[in-house]
Amino acid sequence: MLEDGRISNRQAVFLIVNTILATSIIFLPGMIFKEARQDAWMSVVLVTVFGVVAGLIIASLGARFPGRTIIQYSGDIVGKPLGKVIGLIYSLFFIYINAFIVREFADMFNINFMPETPVSLFSMGIVFAAAYAVRSGLEVLARVSEIVLPLVLVMLLLIVGLVCPEIDAKLFFPILEKGFMPVLKGAYPPALFFRGNHSDGNVHTLPAQALRGRRGNYSGCSYGGPVSIDGNGCGNRGIRYPCCLYKFSHPDAGQVYQPGGHH
Amino acid sequence: MDKERIDGRIMEPLLIHARVAEPTPVKGKNRLLQFIKDNTLIAMEYTEVHSLEEVLEKILFGNTALFIDGLAVALLVNTVGYKARDIEEPDTEAVVRGPREGFTEEIRVNVALLRRKIRSPDLRLESMFLGRVTKTTVCIAYIHGIANDKIVEEVRKRLQRIEIDGILESGYIEAFIEDAPFSIFATVGNTEKPDIVAAKLLEGRVAIIVDGTPMVLTVPYLFIETIQASEDYYSRWPSGTVMRWLRTIGIILTTQLPALYVATTAFNPEVLPTVLLITIAASREGVPLPAIAEMLFLGVIFELLREAGVRLPRPVGQAVSIVGALVIGQAAIDSGLVSAPAVMVTVLAGIASFTVPAQSITYIFIRLFLLVLAGIMGFFGLFLGNIIILTHMASLRSFGMPYLSPAAPSDYGNWKDLVVRAPLWAMITRPSVLGWKNRKRVRPGSMPRPPGDKEKKPVPGGNEDNA
Numbered sequence: 117m118l119e120d121g122r123i124s125n126r127q128a129v130f131l132i133v134n135t136i137l138a139t140s141i142i143f144l145p146g147m148i149f150k151e152a153r154q155d156a157w158m159s160v161v162l163v164t165v166f167g168v169v170a171g172l173i174i175a176s177l178g179a180r181f182p183g184r185t186i187i188q189y190s191g192d193i194v195g196k197p198l199g200k201v202i203g204l205i206y207s208l209f210f211i212y213i214n215a216f217i218v219r220e221f222a223d224m225f226n227i228n229f230m231p232e233t234p235v236s237l238f239s240m241g242i243v244f245a246a247a248y249a250v251r252s253g254l255e256v257l258a259r260v261s262e263i264v265l266p267l268v269l270v271m272l273l274l275i276v277g278l279v280c281p282e283i284d285a286k287l288f289f290p291i292l293e294k295g296f297m298p299v300l301k302g303a304y305p306p307a308l309f310f311r312g313n314h315s316d317g318n319v320h321t322l323p324a325q326a327l328r329g330r331r332g333n334y335s336g337c338s339y340g341g342p343v344s345i346d347g348n349g350c351g352n353r354g355i356r357y358p359c360c361l362y363k364f365s366h367p368d369a370g371q372v373y374q375p376g377g378h379h
Numbered sequence: 380m381d382k383e384r385i386d387g388r389i390m391e392p393l394l395i396h397a398r399v400a401e402p403t404p405v406k407g408k409n410r411l412l413q414f415i416k417d418n419t420l421i422a423m424e425y426t427e428v429h430s431l432e433e434v435l436e437k438i439l440f441g442n443t444a445l446f447i448d449g450l451a452v453a454l455l456v457n458t459v460g461y462k463a464r465d466i467e468e469p470d471t472e473a474v475v476r477g478p479r480e481g482f483t484e485e486i487r488v489n490v491a492l493l494r495r496k497i498r499s500p501d502l503r504l505e506s507m508f509l510g511r512v513t514k515t516t517v518c519i520a521y522i523h524g525i526a527n528d529k530i531v532e533e534v535r536k537r538l539q540r541i542e543i544d545g546i547l548e549s550g551y552i553e554a555f556i557e558d559a560p561f562s563i564f565a566t567v568g569n570t571e572k573p574d575i576v577a578a579k580l581l582e583g584r585v586a587i588i589v590d591g592t593p594m595v596l597t598v599p600y601l602f603i604e605t606i607q608a609s610e611d612y613y614s615r616w617p618s619g620t621v622m623r624w625l626r627t628i629g630i631i632l633t634t635q636l637p638a639l640y641v642a643t644t645a646f647n648p649e650v651l652p653t654v655l656l657i658t659i660a661a662s663r664e665g666v667p668l669p670a671i672a673e674m675l676f677l678g679v680i681f682e683l684l685r686e687a688g689v690r691l692p693r694p695v696g697q698a699v700s701i702v703g704a705l706v707i708g709q710a711a712i713d714s715g716l717v718s719a720p721a722v723m724v725t726v727l728a729g730i731a732s733f734t735v736p737a738q739s740i741t742y743i744f745i746r747l748f749l750l751v752l753a754g755i756m757g758f759f760g761l762f763l764g765n766i767i768i769l770t771h772m773a774s775l776r777s778f779g780m781p782y783l784s785p786a787a788p789s790d791y792g793n794w795k796d797l798v799v800r801a802p803l804w805a806m807i808t809r810p811s812v813l814g815w816k817n818r819k820r821v822r823p824g825s826m827p828r829p830p831g832d833k834e835k836k837p838v839p840g841g842n843e844d845n846a
Contacts, residue, residue: 127788225759229647238759245766252774259773259787260766 127258134261135217137268143220144305152302154288159302166303218242380441381460389443389456392419411447415454424457463488469571469593471736477613481571486516486590489573493520493588496577501525507538509552513545516590517552520576525583525809530778534585534598549589549596556587556598559775563744566777568600568737575609581820582809599778603786603797605737606630611800619800629734633742636728637674638749638761640721645670646757662718671754673717677725678750680707682743685729785810802826 123131148156174186181189187206191199222238249257292299393415400418403410416425425445428434434444434453441459466488469481482489490504499522506518517538521531537556546552549569558566570576571593576586579597587596606626611619644663648656666673684703688696708726711717732742745768752760775782785793793810795801804825808818 124788229758237756241756241759241763245763245770248767249770252770255781255788256770256774259781259783260770262787262789263769263773263783 123258130261130265134265147305148302152298155299158299162303381458384458426455428453428455477609478574482593489588492573510546511544515546518588520586522580548592549594563741568597569594599780602782616802626734629731632731633728634745638753640724641670642753642757642761659720665715666718673721681725681729
């Protein structure tokens with residue numbers, strides 16, 4: 117049964133953070149570490165700054181074109197033909213990012229838990245679960261994320277707390293061993309990933325706003341932006357930060373799972 | 380039918396009092412009727428009926444019809460009376476602290492019990508007769524001004540839609556008004572205790588009382604109600620909170636533990652610490668069954684014993700549990716059919732389900748579902764199963780209220796009665812999912828504090844001496 121898809125701003129934030137968080141925990145640290153080595157924490161700071169700026173841009177766009185998605189208003193900004201191209205890229209981006217997340221998830225289970233099982237089983241399983249959730253509607257999806265996210269956060273904090281004694285500050289040195297370039301290179305992939313998800317976040321928040329507008333309260337439209345920054349800021353600083361710090365300062369940092377590579 | 384009342388209140392006045400009574404001043408055809416009305420049916424409830432059908436119907440209720448020769452009218456006298464069970468403590472919902480009384484099978488007694496708890500003219504009771512053949516009295520109870528009118532209207536509508544030959548228990552009603560008939564989760568609550576119903580009415584819920592059963596239905600029924608117990612509120616708040624956490628752990632254990640056991644032993648034993656792993660492996664040495672078969676086998680035995688213990692008379696039931704637990708459990712381990720950890724896991728999961736008596740069958744379903752998935756796909760299956768169940772729960776609604784609220788959609792203001800059982804003076808408002816009007820429950824600032832503490836100003840309208 118599809119519900120009418122009315123979710124609150126908080127639920128939207130939960131959805132965005134949930135989308136970003138999994139990749140931030142499992143996937144990105146390995147990517148950043150590959151390039152930036154012991155200076156990875158600087159990359160993280162850089163990405164945070166970049167993320168907030170990107171979020172601001174998209175949020176202000178969202179405030180300027182209330183109730184419309186990026187596909188709808190891109191034509192107004194850059195002209196119709198180019199807008200169509202942006203819209204196409206944007207739609208493809210979602211297919212890409214979802215394929216990416218499905219594969220990421222399947223790989224994680226395959227490598228860590230059941231190496232002899234074909235990876236397609238995990239992909240099929242998670243796609244089935246996702247299809248079931250989507251069939252139930254946006255509201256249900258938002259509610260599930262509201263239950264799941266606090267659980268994930270608690271577990272994450274638990275892990276961080278348990279490994280605290282293992283943190284060795286000496287592993288931060290030498291600082292900037294090979295100059296600033298590796299830090300920038302390390303910041304590149306996550307920056308791309310997060311920028312994508314900022315706009316993704318706006319797509320989530322906008323329907324909620326459109327609904328509020330219909331009920332005659334346009335003041336709600338102006339604060340979709342801050343919410344999406346808030347969500348991503350939370351994802352960037354509050355959550356990713358400590359866990360990255362842990363991962364980079366841990367003696368086994370080289371063992372962190374890396375995409376497409378051996379671990 | 381009440382024989383004494385017929386003898387003492389109808390027959391005796393007719394045969395004896397009528398001889399000494401003054402004749403009525405009314406003349407004509409109705410003279411005798413008026414005479415009987417005035418002089419014999421004193422302090423009796425009666426109605427005049429003119430059709431034989433109505434007479435027949437009312438007689439079946441236990442009324443007495445008085446026909447008078449020559450008149451096309453019958454006097455129906457209320458002599459309804461039957462034996463009912465006394466008010467007892469319900470076996471199913473025993474409490475350590477709190478009222479012991481439970482509902483009975485008699486709807487008038489049940490309504491009186493409820494009225495005694497809530498002495499307000501706002502407690503509204505609407506009765507109707509349901510069941511083509513049984514004509515059972517069904518009563519909707521709610522507190523006007525607290526309950527959401529839309530919910531009351533919806534309950535009324537759903538009840539009026541019922542067309543069935545007989546209503547023998549409130550379960551018949553539940554089957555017709557629940558929101559998710561195919562779900563394993565109940566979306567209508569039931570209880571046997573007046574204090575619980577009163578508390579739910581005060582929260583803004585609606586109760587449905589059915590004649591002939593002590594089980595009273597309450598709607599909307601949300602998932603948190605399975606971990607709430609009346610004692611949480613009667614005992615002090617820290618113990619109420621801890622008991623609630625224990626019940627939550629109970630739900631998690633009873634649903635997840637067998638599946639976790641299978642996933643670890645059969646698929647990923649490396650997640651266990653080495654010493655524990657060796658102990659489990661040693662006890663599984665020589666066990667012929669795979670872990671999943673072992674768990675299914677033990678699970679079926681446990682449920683068989685439980686069911687047998689419930690159905691049998693109490694002394695025999697105890698014997699069954701002892702034989703089952705000690706003899707079968709010990710023999711199964713000794714004969715090497717199952718391993719000791721598997722028995723432990725099954726029993727722990729079973730015992731944990733007793734901490735949340737409401738919906739215990741649901742947990743058996745979930746346990747089985749997760750167990751089978753874990754047997755096929757290990758941790759991945761367990762994960763998948765949990766996601767599917769969570770999504771299903773999130774998609775449920777009970778009379779319009781999201782089933783998982785106030786956890787999802789989250790409403791942190793109402794977490795005072797979810798994660799913790801906040802002190803009563805801190806639960807200032809009623810749950811907002813249920814009703815939006817008249818939300819105030821407690822006067823703000825009623826926290827008890829030592830006398831003379833003037834740090835906080837008293838609420839306006841309080842004691843004027845402090846001003």
